[in-house]
Amino acid sequence: MKFGVVVFPGSNCDYDTFHVLRDVFDKETTFLWHKDHDLKNCDCIVLPGGFSYGDYLRSGAIARFSPLIQEITEFAQKGGIILGICNGFQVLLELGLIPGVMLRNKNLKFLCQHIHIRIENDQTPFTRSSKAGQILKIPIAHFDGNYYATPETLVELKKNDQIVFRYSDPDGSISEMANVNGSMENIAGLMNLDRNVLGMMPHPERASEALLGSADGKIIFESIIDYIESRK
């Protein structure tokens, strides 16, 4: 199987994601330049973290006008697997592939730290190798990670089990304390209705090697690989 990592101007977790997919998981991985119109036959598209267009205007707001977005949108409509991490998640929101928006973190500061998330739904291509209720120790690094949706949207999200990760305490309880950025319902990761597009604020690529403090994030890539390979 083949991963494609999109490079927007200002992406800065592109190399990290590439490194983990190619060198840790030993999968064929390629960069996808935002000005091209070619997904190079990838099975999974990753929108990496960073500051596309400097996060000017709003995070993710300008990247959605990149040429490659057209192919990405079509890929999503055809059921292709897309993972948006951090800034990638923000792009997916701005694009409308996932509902809602990101507001500034509640303390109005950039936050970089390890946090814990609880897996809410293990029936997804992104979490099928995990168990619901499992806790992951994983880093976040963002300024705008305070998830917001209208009350109607929120009802839909819950009804359709679209919430995939929630910020939790290390023991798994969903508390206000654990909700570092102020997200509604402690939402840390969400997917679309068709379950093929996931956005998440935490960085699984930063938690894929034990040397760096946690390898808990691997389960997400393992799930995707398992899903795609089982489909082939």
Added chain:
Amino acid sequence: MIDKKLLEKHGLTFEEYNRIVDLIGKEPSYTELGIFSLMWSEHCSYKSSKIHLKKLPVTGENVIQGPGENAGIIDIGDGMAAVFKIESHNHPSFIEPYQGAATGVGGILRDIFTMGARPIALMNSLRFGPLSNSHNRSIIDGVVSGIAGYGNCMGVPTVGGEIYFHDSYALNPLVNVFCLGIAEHDKIFYAKAEGTGNPVLYIGSKTGRDGIHGATMASAEFGEDLEEKRPNVQVGDPFKEKLLLEACLEVMNKGLIVGIQDMGAAGLTCSSSEMASNSGTGIEINLDLVPQREEGMTPYEIMLSESQERMLLVATNKTVKEVQEIFAKWDLEAVIIGHVTDGNKLKVKAGGEIVVDVPVDAIVNSCPVYNRQSKKPACLSRIRNINLPAPPEDYNKAFLLVLSQPTIANKEWVYRQYDHMVQINTVFLPGAGASLLRLKGKNRALALTLDGNAVYCYLDPRTGGKIAVAEACRNLACIGARPLGVTNCLNFGNPEKPEIMWQFIETVEGIAEACKAFSIPVTGGNVSFYNETEGAPISPTPVLGIVGIVDDVHKAVSQGFKNEGDIILLLGKTKEELNGTVYLRALHGKEEGIPPQIDLAAEKKVQDFCIEAAAKKLIASANDISEGGLAVCLAESVFSAEAFLGCEVSLKDSIRTDALFFGETQSRIIVTVEPENLDTVLDLAGKRDIPITRIGKVNGQKIFIRHGEKPCIEVPVALAYNTWKNAIPKIFQIKS
């Protein structure tokens, strides 16, 4: 007409002006005068510091590039090199904290990637007035967000640094930024303008009127006219710089360019004349071709502008098209504005006329060098006679008070705002004495740290200089890293005052002596003078940035306690040294007397031992004793343990209890070992002639310290931790 007033405005003396006329054989034009004013400023010419910086050792087997280039370079094996440098951005950060600090980060990043290295880590050393003051807090807030705003956007992790608070910085905050990059030996680039006829390209943001006379501003005291000097602040564009970084590395990787230089202080003037000077060539440029943001800019303004995110690049006529295509791909301008000439002259045309025509050598290498007067400050002997206050009644209270000093307390409020993990190399996160970065695919890892103690330097600059080097190396030794190279930023007051010059000379000589003792070369640095406002200077503040190497990243030692029952050992001997300590300042507001002294040979032995024991996997944790003394050192190891582990320690030395707990005697490290390794470690220490004392064990849920049989400090871990952890956030919430 060039008169006294105009010269003064340009920071040039009459003698300097006459020298210029002699050198260029004519009266300089207005633009030429501006050029000399910048390049002969203290900031660019190092005219007051040069003769003293020569005392620093600059050679060593690992040195690829010593001082003189944008950054120093050391060999780290496998054909790889570490490129690093520190830079000050003090004056701009005071005037506009956010943008001043942000553009400081932008500047140091350019210094690194202009050499062909990909920046992999940033650090910063910050000094502010006391946190209790709301104006100081707003400066801190701005500076920290500015550093975060720029560094995070660039995708370069800010992995460490230091922050101190002291009255002397209230009107002169210090913002020193350090950057480290990695390059392959055969892909290192220099600021060269070789090959007559080669095109000279202007890359990046358009030129505006920002920052004109920035370097001159950094070369004068702030006085009553502060307001007037203000407009010299630029707004940074980290997004543009990220594009510049990627595009520059791409053209360098493809071997398409001859030379490149960032436009930092003194902008187009500095980059063009230095590149020519380095290559024994000349440069001719046409200002009409320079991309401009504002209308009606004069040649003077274009040449002196310090607009950010710009580079000057020399390509060849064969490669220039491909170079321009690569920059276009990254949405950047790359405009040919001139070419390399023979004849060693800088020639600048504008509107069809020649506005500058001077030998580059006169601009770059002919500034007078001063051996300024120095005199030991008279007040030093007075403040050296100190009566030590009586020891405290309640050691728990004293301990908690020391832990809550902002200088000691947890700095998470700061580093949580920095992305310190991007690039996924950060093995030890901020908060430890030194940061550790793996090199992907290699066993080897790089360790880095910034250090400097201005209180020691104020009381005894020579010793303070030595200790700054020793302490930085000690931080590295604790994790098992050998130091490889040094960069330093020397922040001082007005060098025209003999007392300041004395502090400077003493400090430099102290640093030089220590670097020689540790056999580590200085590969570069920065000097920031004139850190005074209305006549009040900062305490002398050298900041040392030291880069080291660990051969096997899996053997690196972290500072947190590891297992219940591990044995705590003290390396080194404690003397009764209380003057200049955080403890005396916290409890008694005293900053007097002779600070801790240092024996460099003994220090080196302790460090070598620690490195050897780490390589042999004999130690479980190590932490050096510095500010706050032994008690704080133990507390830090308790706080950085994965799960809270307390400790029980008993000290037997017959000196004052407060000196024993809070004294800052140098050359001491606390290590823990698993019981089965104890004998081997004691044995090794014996062989290496290292003073080593078994002082306790990792145990329980308290920090429990006795002097002899007498329990003195007995504090639950949670209480100590919360005191230390919440001290800074608490101050920021106070509404005053």
Added chain:
Amino acid sequence: MKIRILISFKESILDPQGQTVKNALHTLGYDFIKDVRQGKVFELELDGISEDRMNEVVPEIAHKVLANPIIEKFDWKIIK
């Protein structure tokens, strides 16, 4: 021609930045300030476009590019 577009949070959305500014102002003694809302302003210099086309295209730009309609509203006018 120059136009100005103001973008602000809808009433229903909390504006923590505005709140922080309000608190800061209260600390400084400006306690007659009852509320602060923070928003963004864009000033656009336009050239070679008819007034009709402008009336059509500016709201489009504001809605599609400058504001996120889930949380933000906008307002615009000609200033020169």
Added chain:
Amino acid sequence: MKIRILISFKESILDPQGQTVKNALHTLGYDFIKDVRQGKVFELELDGISEDRMNEVVPEIAHKVLANPIIEKFDWKIIK
């Protein structure tokens, strides 16, 4: 009473956000846009303050708290 304070970079100061927005609008085909400057807007609800005092205090707030006069300028008016 409600007032509005507009804050933006001085003309001579680089406005990276405005530039980036302009470039984005150009890629979308809105090439009649010659320049974009981005700024901040604050809407303050005031109570219990005379008009005279307000005229004195609002510029003070804008100057001292909301803007950095070295790089930013401001403008204000009563809107309600």
